[in-house]
Amino acid sequence: AKRDWSINDFEIGKPLGRGKFGRVYVAREIKSKYVIALKVIFKEQLEKYKIHHQLRREMEIQISLKHPNILRLYGWFDDAEHVFLILEYAHNGELYKELCKRGHFSERQAATYILCLTKALAYCHEKHVIHRDIKPENLLLDHEGRLKIADFGWSVQSKSKRQTMCGTLDYLAPEMVENKSHDHAVDNWTLGILCYEFLYGAPPFEAESQEDTFKRIRNVDLNFPHAPLISKNAKNLITRLLVKDSSKRLSLQKIMEHPWIKENANHMGVCQ
Numbered sequence: 001a002k003r004d005w006s007i008n009d010f011e012i013g014k015p016l017g018r019g020k021f022g023r024v025y026v027a028r029e030i031k032s033k034y035v036i037a038l039k040v041i042f043k044e045q046l047e048k049y050k051i052h053h054q055l056r057r058e059m060e061i062q063i064s065l066k067h068p069n070i071l072r073l074y075g076w077f078d079d080a081e082h083v084f085l086i087l088e089y090a091h092n093g094e095l096y097k098e099l100c101k102r103g104h105f106s107e108r109q110a111a112t113y114i115l116c117l118t119k120a121l122a123y124c125h126e127k128h129v130i131h132r133d134i135k136p137e138n139l140l141l142d143h144e145g146r147l148k149i150a151d152f153g154w155s156v157q158s159k160s161k162r163q164t165m166c167g168t169l170d171y172l173a174p175e176m177v178e179n180k181s182h183d184h185a186v187d188n189w190t191l192g193i194l195c196y197e198f199l200y201g202a203p204p205f206e207a208e209s210q211e212d213t214f215k216r217i218r219n220v221d222l223n224f225p226h227a228p229l230i231s232k233n234a235k236n237l238i239t240r241l242l243v244k245d246s247s248k249r250l251s252l253q254k255i256m257e258h259p260w261i262k263e264n265a266n267h268m269g270v271c272q
């Protein structure tokens with residue numbers, strides 16, 4: 001039977017991150033000694049921003065997603081002031097920090113992450129879940145270095161140096177920027193952005209102002225720096241994802257079969 005959790009079932013550890021709507025702590029379930037991440041969301045914030053229905057929908061989606069590259073939501077409970085989400089703990093933290101530390105990833109590492117993301121998104125699309133907010137701040141690494149999409153769609157002032165606000169624009173597909181209806185294909189666009197960012201250390205349409213970023217996205221103003229030098233196949237994949245016409249973007253299936261992924265991604269362990 002579904003047992004009801006309460007805060008007394010957990011020992012709370014250090015804070016992991018903080019956001020507009022709440023904070024995340026590492027915590028341990030006392031009986032099983034199982035380490036989890038406990039996300040605490042303030043009910044008054046839910047009322048104030050009128051988003052309790054959005055939270056419920058996100059939670060219903062998240063609790064139904066069971067994939068090795070999507071962070072698990074094991075359950076939830078609440079008390080008078082808070083909603084608590086019991087989340088999988090990703091022991092190696094934010095992929096974004098790893099990217100900052102290393103500047104950019106190797107083609108093998110980048111291809112492995114893109115393959116994991118593509119499989120996770122194919123799983124989401126199968127369950128009619130789209131638009132996972134897959135910017136680097138929402139990507140975590142577990143104890144084996146396996147990528148996990150941590151995603152409740154809340155904007156967070158993450159501790160990271162990058163200003164989440166301007167970072168946010170970089171990942172928006174043209175149809176989002178132009179307020180057109182968007183479908184699964186926005187995720188394919190975002191995979192192109194992330195692939196570029198994994199290989200160069202910065203997203204392709206970064207600009208001084210938000211307006212300039214919008215312009216560069218709308219015009220798909222894509223160019224490849226001469227350093228670090230990346231393979232023709234990598235550029236081919238990025239170019240076939242960053243296509244303005246969403247119906248012309250490479251499908252998730254075709255990404256998995258792309259020569260750059262075939263030749264560079266680690267198809268065994270880590271991704272599975």
Ligand SMILES: CC[C@@H](NC(=O)c1cc2[nH]nc(NC(=O)c3ccc(N4CCN(C)CC4)cc3)c2s1)c1ccccc1
Pocket residue numbers: 016017018019020021022023024037039071087088089090091092093094137138139140150151154156
């Ligand atoms: C994605 C943002 C979102 N975060 C989650 O839901 C999150 C869910 C979740 N599960 N596990 C996490 N792990 C960590 O955050 C973490 C961070 C650093 C770590 N290390 C530091 C470096 N060291 C060398 C190794 C250990 C280890 C784990 C997080 S964050 C959020 C949303 C709202 C409010 C706050 C956070």
